[in-house]
Amino acid sequence: MTQDTAQINREMKPAMLRGWRRRCPNCGSGPLLRGYLKLRESCPVCGEALHHARADDGPAYLTILVVGHIMAPLIHVAFTTYRPDPLVLATIFSVGCVALSLYLLPRLKGLIVAIQWAKRMHGFGERNT
Known part of the structure; x- marks a missing residue:
């Protein structure tokens, strides 16, 4: 493998x-986020520039997709099996949906930024010196 090939190929699975894990896709040590969803300007460990990542609405769409596909069958099974009061069912599953959404959203944002880094999208293609 030549030097040029090593610079072109970035492993997708380790980056994802x-x-x-909300870590820098380059080194895996530095934190990717400085708040709940705010990206850092650069990695404090390796110096990889992160400011140009464009996750936009992707993490929100993926969160809705995953939460919907997990919770909808669970709601159906709980309703048909146990027949709880509708207010109890709505309360329990509302809390579950919010908790799962809050858990998944920053992780899916990190995943999307890591995919952009691995594919050299949105400014990740320039060499960082």
């Missing part, structure tokens, strides 16, 4: 796992 690092992003899921």
